[in-house]
Amino acid sequence: MKELYRTMRVIRRFEERTVDLVNANEIAGVTHEYVGQEAVATGVCSVLRRDDAITSTHRGHGHLIAKGADVSRMFAELLGRVDGLNRARGGSMHIADLSIGVLGANGIVAAGAPHAAGAAWAFREAGTDRIAVTFFGDGGINQGVLLETFNLAALWRLPLVFICENNGYAVTLSAEHSTAGSMVDRAASYGMPAEAVDGMDVEAVAVSAGRAVARARAGEGPSFVECRTYRFFGHHTAERTMKLGYRTDEEIAHWRERDPLELAGARLEPAERAAIDQEVEALLDESLAFARASERPLAEDALAFNYAALEPRRGVAR
Amino acid sequence: MKELYRTMRVIRRFEERTVDLVNANEIAGVTHEYVGQEAVATGVCSVLRRDDAITSTHRGHGHLIAKGADVSRMFAELLGRVDGLNRARGGSMHIADLSIGVLGANGIVAAGAPHAAGAAWAFREAGTDRIAVTFFGDGGINQGVLLETFNLAALWRLPLVFICENNGYAVTLSAEHSTAGSMVDRAASYGMPAEAVDGMDVEAVAVSAGRAVARARAGEGPSFVECRTYRFFGHHTAERTMKLGYRTDEEIAHWRERDPLELAGARLEPAERAAIDQEVEALLDESLAFARASERPLAEDALAFNYAALEPRRGVAR
Amino acid sequence: MLRYQAALAKALRDELANDEAVFVIGEDVRESLRGVSRGLAAEFGEERVLDTPISEQAFTGFATGAALVGRRAVIEFQIPALLFIAFEQIVDQAHKLRLMTGGQASVPVTYLVPGSGARLGLAGQHSDNPYSYFVHAGVKTVLPATAHDAYGLFAAAIRDDDPVVVFAPAAVLGVRDEVPDDPYVVPLGSGRIHREGTDVTVVAVGHLVHDALALAEEVAGEISVEVFDPRTLYPFDWELLAESISRTGRLVVYDDANRSCGFAAEIVATAAEELPLVAPPRRVTRADAVVPFAVDLERAVLPSRAQLATAVRQTLREEARP
Amino acid sequence: MLRYQAALAKALRDELANDEAVFVIGEDVRESLRGVSRGLAAEFGEERVLDTPISEQAFTGFATGAALVGRRAVIEFQIPALLFIAFEQIVDQAHKLRLMTGGQASVPVTYLVPGSGARLGLAGQHSDNPYSYFVHAGVKTVLPATAHDAYGLFAAAIRDDDPVVVFAPAAVLGVRDEVPDDPYVVPLGSGRIHREGTDVTVVAVGHLVHDALALAEEVAGEISVEVFDPRTLYPFDWELLAESISRTGRLVVYDDANRSCGFAAEIVATAAEELPLVAPPRRVTRADAVVPFAVDLERAVLPSRAQLATAVRQTLREEARP
Numbered sequence A, B: 001m002k003e004l005y006r007t008m009r010v011i012r013r014f015e016e017r018t019v020d021l022v023n024a025n026e027i028a029g030v031t032h033e034y035v036g037q038e039a040v041a042t043g044v045c046s047v048l049r050r051d052d053a054i055t056s057t058h059r060g061h062g063h064l065i066a067k068g069a070d071v072s073r074m075f076a077e078l079l080g081r082v083d084g085l086n087r088a089r090g091g092s093m094h095i096a097d098l099s100i101g102v103l104g105a106n107g108i109v110a111a112g113a114p115h116a117a118g119a120a121w122a123f124r125e126a127g128t129d130r131i132a133v134t135f136f137g138d139g140g141i142n143q144g145v146l147l148e149t150f151n152l153a154a155l156w157r158l159p160l161v162f163i164c165e166n167n168g169y170a171v172t173l174s175a176e177h178s179t180a181g182s183m184v185d186r187a188a189s190y191g192m193p194a195e196a197v198d199g200m201d202v203e204a205v206a207v208s209a210g211r212a213v214a215r216a217r218a219g220e221g222p223s224f225v226e227c228r229t230y231r232f233f234g235h236h237t238a239e240r241t242m243k244l245g246y247r248t249d250e251e252i253a254h255w256r257e258r259d260p261l262e263l264a265g266a267r268l269e270p271a272e273r274a275a276i277d278q279e280v281e282a283l284l285d286e287s288l289a290f291a292r293a294s295e296r297p298l299a300e301d302a303l304a305f306n307y308a309a310l311e312p313r314r315g316v317a318r
Numbered sequence C, D: 001m002l003r004y005q006a007a008l009a010k011a012l013r014d015e016l017a018n019d020e021a022v023f024v025i026g027e028d029v030r031e032s033l034r035g036v037s038r039g040l041a042a043e044f045g046e047e048r049v050l051d052t053p054i055s056e057q058a059f060t061g062f063a064t065g066a067a068l069v070g071r072r073a074v075i076e077f078q079i080p081a082l083l084f085i086a087f088e089q090i091v092d093q094a095h096k097l098r099l100m101t102g103g104q105a106s107v108p109v110t111y112l113v114p115g116s117g118a119r120l121g122l123a124g125q126h127s128d129n130p131y132s133y134f135v136h137a138g139v140k141t142v143l144p145a146t147a148h149d150a151y152g153l154f155a156a157a158i159r160d161d162d163p164v165v166v167f168a169p170a171a172v173l174g175v176r177d178e179v180p181d182d183p184y185v186v187p188l189g190s191g192r193i194h195r196e197g198t199d200v201t202v203v204a205v206g207h208l209v210h211d212a213l214a215l216a217e218e219v220a221g222e223i224s225v226e227v228f229d230p231r232t233l234y235p236f237d238w239e240l241l242a243e244s245i246s247r248t249g250r251l252v253v254y255d256d257a258n259r260s261c262g263f264a265a266e267i268v269a270t271a272a273e274e275l276p277l278v279a280p281p282r283r284v285t286r287a288d289a290v291v292p293f294a295v296d297l298e299r300a301v302l303p304s305r306a307q308l309a310t311a312v313r314q315t316l317r318e319e320a321r322p
């Protein structure tokens, strides 16, 4: 529990600091905050091994932290520095760490699902018991590529777990207005175990995900878990200026009462909790300092990493 | 019943003659025979009105005939003549007759499904009770675009009927090896009525489809019908030379015992049936003669019909 | 004076008012993140402004089907990459249906991409300028550079009976211009000379039109630059370009799309084949590279005014090859 | 002597034997309609030859995922149009992952399209030659013209650590050539001069290489035609073309893809910018048109040897413009 709380706390504070950095123009572009959904990434990744793989989304910071990514290098990535996980080439939407099995965040909804399926298959064919998890949102469940992947995974009994983070909205469209039938039924119709779980309760998530992971590891095929959760802030950092009216203050307040950090924090001794909070703050201070000290990449290297090798490289005179 | 048998007989003999024409090189390219599946198109279209819309597939001749297309102009299309339904621009895979609501055959599996959904929506918004039907195969049920269309149709309660022609195979891959779970469950999970029916029995198909069409027309939303059927010949006319081993002779013989024309023909008086057969032969003789007498299009018109209007048309000196 | 984005919004509103067949479909179009469809659901009814699930293939095909039976669809794609997901439904279905049905089918669908190109920090999957793919397919493709043209070309696209892709570059969404109150169209296929010149024709695309104008001003004492804005990439206004080149004899194309087989390649190729150039033409384009996240890296792969200046000077120094 | 198709099959077999990481995935690849993977499931096991449902987006992404964790995938696409469905997964995912991850990801996937282009009577959706889209995206793109090169380039593509699209034109699948028994590769990015000449360089693509050679033979008494086969469209062998043009000074590109923003546009554009041409270059390409069904109509939109002859003669009559 301490470990789970600690991870959630790192995610929460990482995101809050990230928003500050975006607002201060230290981070370019936009980021999609994970605040409110910490229990999902944390619960799921708590039952994974380092050598298992995940695919993440546009809202990916939480997944990376929970899978064990180095937050110093995450900050460095967001700040566009050479020590970033992606050497400043990816930024928030593409942040990845293949060394710990994070095959990629993704700017395209649900596009990572088949990658996880392919990795899961490769793990099994190699004779290992490694498994893969793919994260996606309630919006993602209406993407063709995901639905096709349900079929491939079930047909080939892949060691794969589908985690749907149902935070109620795809940008402004509510899950109700986007999804016919129930998500659990939809997944179950492919013949895989499917269930919904309270996505604000990290332990509940860990239990559900744990069952799914155990099945996958035992060669019993894929499973689907819908985690019911909520994002406390806008779709992305730019939404603040947009004044959109798709959610009521009451609804937000209602979900904030079930803040996953408060639910988990209440299960700790106050002193224990305070100590963790303090330790996390120190970690983030240090990480951010590391990131800020890291160099910016050189413009002359802008073409690096496009290819493993490309011969001949360019036009005649270029 | 006479009418149903007659339509099936037209389809059967149209297809048999078409194969001869392909083998004689009078028809270019390949065609996908509908032989064995006649009861599906016939049963479904028998409960449609002329002003309802359908989208068809690569295996589309039967759908067109059942929807009421002029077989003379169909033959003319396949022979590449100006009196063809598509003025010789489409051929077998794109044959269409918008005047009777055939929005298109399609060379791409399941790609017509969202077209039918859009048409169904437009019909409803116009305040009419016209409906749309989309045909697709067992292979099509694993295409993302179709699964997305299930969701749109159910979500928006479109007056749309999904007809899955499960003939057991997508080219060489059996439905068993392509589709996890049951097709009916998959469709039903979107919250629409879904059922399977004997696709060799034209009356059974008409009853199931009739229920679905009535629901759509009454504003009760989409339905799904899986028609269990079989194609008696290869995937397309070119398969004959390929010697593929994916089906056994026993399996083919087993299904041939349930030939939809024999099942329906047995319900007619022998004399009645013979008269229909004779009449159909005469119709096809005449139609083919019409088609053969039609002119070939002029090469100088090759660029016509690409655009409603395109100004300026081409490069400076061209 | 209207902002470009507001001009798009006005065109959409006017066309919805003008023709009951017109409807809008896309993700979040009721709330309207980009403002192009803001308020339209309230004004015209939710049945003419459809928020869809994240199902690009299906909703793109849905627009085709509605168009086949008499409606006129406007699809808003939230980001350019969504065109890749709907690619088959656009280039292989909507675009081909008229020919394949021998002229029976009409597919009046407009695909609006409000926010194409790079915007500092949006990285690999949100920075594409994918218009050249549609030019290659032969799909009508529009890329207005000013608010005035944005209004007129968007309206023309909606009224056109064929599929038309309209790209609104991210970098010009805020630019203001005079936009008449009364409805008007800018016909598809007509280019525009923003500034006349005698030494060299610069064909600049989208937001780069403004950049080319700035350069023309900068070098005015030294070089007389004609700034040519195609406005419609397909069909392209060859006549107008031929006239321009007959005056200047020199050509530089300034284009923020990938270089290989890009729009600039087409202009330079046709010019080399058919127009009376007195010196080799030049392209200033994006590198053939994925756009990296860090802003210095991003800038390095995008075409720049400095590169344009170099190319212009270079072409002026050169003569036709012997 | 092996047929082109058999050379592809041999390359696939040799690479499966050579490297356990290699696997094949696609529709009907076990029965193998095109013969490229016939017998391989029996030889190497079904777990290395995967028949998939009709789910192009998912199985293309599946290959990416397997590649990310160490496998090497070969995808067979039954028809070229399937690339449109998988477009996002290829140009926006597989292709971009290396850059977006800052070099962490390696995506060795080969996309084989055995039967690209028109084949009399396959009509609008089965006759595309969509390679220029991939060149624009910057994806490595290969188009062998002979059985020898088909073997060597397909093998090189499979061994390459990046995504590579291999187009096998329908019109050459049956053409025979000497193919050595022992494994070899033809390196990506190297062109080939099939016939030397001094008057004009014809860059011919895919099956048109054979057509260009036939024309060169026909006109040999009159004109000395050099026939240049790029073999790899991206990256292109500019060095070799520069050499060729330095000898001939004249260029005609003969390409069976849509004209606008097509591969021929890129060659002509770069040549016009950078190579010492003594006369305007020419393109002979497909029209920007959907391929119609009737064979006379189809022929009318495809590039022809007669058009090539005209273009060659035309370029010889012309001088560099004043």
Ligand SMILES: Cc1ncc(C[n+]2csc(CCOP(=O)(O)OP(=O)(O)O)c2C)c(N)n1
Pocket (backbone or CB within 6 Å): A058, A059, A107, A108, A109, A110, A136, A137, A138, A139, A140, A141, A143, A167, A169, A170, A171, A235, C027, C054, C056, C078, C079, C082, C085
């Ligand atoms: C395929 C695709 N369509 C649309 C978008 C634009 N977009 C980015 S995030 C998003 C909403 C995603 O909703 P959901 O899957 O529920 O994830 P959440 O943002 O709620 O975490 C949309 C529409 C995209 N990136 N990819």
Ligand SMILES: Cc1ncc(C[n+]2csc(CCOP(=O)(O)OP(=O)(O)O)c2C)c(N)n1
Pocket (backbone or CB within 6 Å): B058, B059, B107, B108, B109, B110, B136, B137, B138, B139, B140, B141, B143, B167, B169, B170, B171, B235, D027, D054, D056, D078, D079, D082, D085
């Ligand atoms: C999206 C797509 N993938 C693959 C193909 C190649 N192909 C043509 S028909 C076919 C099989 C279709 O099977 P099914 O949907 O069951 O229809 P059937 O042929 O049995 O009538 C395939 C794979 C295609 N045309 N479109």
Ligand SMILES: [Mg+2]
Pocket (backbone or CB within 6 Å): A137, A138, A139, A165, A166, A167, A168, A169, A170, A171
């Ligand atoms: Mg969501």
Ligand SMILES: [Mg+2]
Pocket (backbone or CB within 6 Å): B137, B138, B139, B165, B166, B167, B168, B169, B170, B171
């Ligand atoms: Mg089938």
